[in-house]
Amino acid sequence: MATLTKQAAEAPPVSLDDVRAAHARIGASIIRTPTLISRTLSALTGATAYLKFENLQFTAAYKERGALNTLLQLPDATRGVIAASAGNHAQGVAYHASRLGIPATIVMPVLTPQVKVTQTEGHGATVILHGETFDAAYAHARLLEAERGYTFVHPFDDPRVIAGQGTVALEMLEDVPAIDTFVIPIGGGGLVSGMGTVAKAADRPIEVIGVQAELFPSMYNRINGTELPCAGDTLAEGIAVREPGAITARMVERLVDDILLVSERHLEQAVALLLQIEKTVVEGAGAAGLAALLAYPERFAGKTVGIVLCGGNIDTRLLANVLMRDLVRSGRLARLRIRLTDRPGALFQVSRIFNQESVNIIEVYHQRVFSTLPAKGLITDIECETRDAAHLQRLIAALERDGYDVQPVELA
Incomplete structure (x- = not known):
């Protein structure tokens, strides 16, 4: 993609001094999270990868930086504040509003993971679920703002929020001055x-x-003048924003050198690798930076890259699904569809080969009726556990040598 054009004519809405002032303002009330090198991920991607563990904030996300910086500068919020969020901004506002004695109402999309709803309520906020998307929740929050006299705290399109989020980079460069590239998830564009x-x-x-x-x-789309569709069930719901901010769009055009798009597969892989290698839980949006290194290794080869693990609020059931799918893609978990003849001992003969190859059988599924095979034929799906992809291929080869028709059941 061509380098983004710069528009330097207008004065920036946020300056370095604004970010430094925000850091002085909020520093005592947030966690200064570590920026650590990942030697394993560096070897895997070809870049020198430094990770900023913002998932270790009290609310498990960087969003509380911008939320707190805004709350501390509100002239009058006696009736309370209101925010719209898919989760992390909600928790940041709820937690710090509670600390400051400010009533908080949060409007969240109805599909927000339950863990984020529960945690937001746990911080003392009133949660209203409305709409299928962030944009619908946002519109409802602005309506309630007008009706009830609340003060709205924007999740990204506010200079105070932007300055607060910028404190992440201040800390990273203080800790690792050698960083020459930042790889940053974009939803609304505040971070x-x-x-x-x-x-x-x-x-x-x-x-x-x-x-x-x-x-x-x-x-x-906004920066490049394209019209790619914005829809779907993404793992990175924290950056699933259909309409970026007006302020942030202008800043992105001036400040950002490139925007990369990553697939759901790379997002899943990044979440799984961070748990397996770094032993840290990161949500889909928080893993987007690593996903970019996995998807475009040539783009970052030889660079010293700063990656923000910007959130760790992922539903445990969803995390389990991601980890299981990663096992499938790595060949350590497989489902093999095998055609058998419906006669005594057929399953025993197949399981004998699994035993010979030291493959653990987890589940067996028989299908006799809903099949295009003759009446005496059947389809058996065997779910099994192997050491790696090579071990799985040895099993398949052994089955085929014994005359079995074997088809791996692939993930999308």
């Missing part, structure tokens, strides 16, 4: 705008790369 402000004010070139899910390329 990339704030971090981009810091990066482009540095005394040396620092590349700023944004990342969006392929299913929700809203900022990509």
Whole structure:
């Protein structure tokens, strides 16, 4: 993709001084999360990968930085604040509003993972579920703002929020001055705008790369004049924004060097690798930076890359599904569809081969009726556990040598 054009004519809505002031304002009330090198992920991707563990914030996301910076500057919020969020901004507002004695109401899409709803309520906020998307929740929140006299705290399109999010980059560059590339998830654009402000004010070139899910390329469309569809059930629901901010779009055009789109498969792989290698739980949006390195290794080869693990609020059932799917893709878990003759001992003969190859059988599924085979034929699906992809291929080869018709059941 061509490098994004820069528009330097207008004064920036957020400056480096704004970010520094935000850091001084919020520093005592947030966790200064570590920025650590991942030697294994560096070897895997070809870049020197530094991870900023924002999933270790109290609310498990960077969003509380911008929320707190905004709350501390509100002139009058006696009637309470209101926000619209798919989850992490909600928790940031709820937690810090409660600390400051400010009533908080949060409007969330009805499909928000239950873990985020529960945690937001646990921070003392009133949660209203409305609409299928963030945009529908946002519209309802603005309606309630007008009706009830609340003060609205925007999740991304507010200079105070942007300045707060930019404090992530301040800390990363203080901890690792060698970083020459930031890879930053983009939803509405608050994080990339704030971090981009810091990066482009540095005394040396620092590349700023944004990342969006392929299913929700809203900022990509805005900047590039494209009309790719924004819809679908993405793992990265935290950045599933159909309409980016007006302020952030202008800042992205000026500050961001490139925007990359990543597939659901790479997002799943990134979540699984972070748990397996770094032993840290990261949600889909939080893993988007690593997903970009996995999807475009040539783009980052040899660079010193700063990646923000911007959130860790993932539903446990969804996380389990992601991990199981990763086992399938790596060949450690498989389902083999085998054609048998319906006669005594047929299943025993097949299981004997599994035993010979030291493959563990987990489940067996028989299908005799709903099949195009003759009446005496049957289809058996055997779910099994192997050491790796090569071990699975040895099993398939052994079955085929004994005359069995074997077809692996593939994931999408």
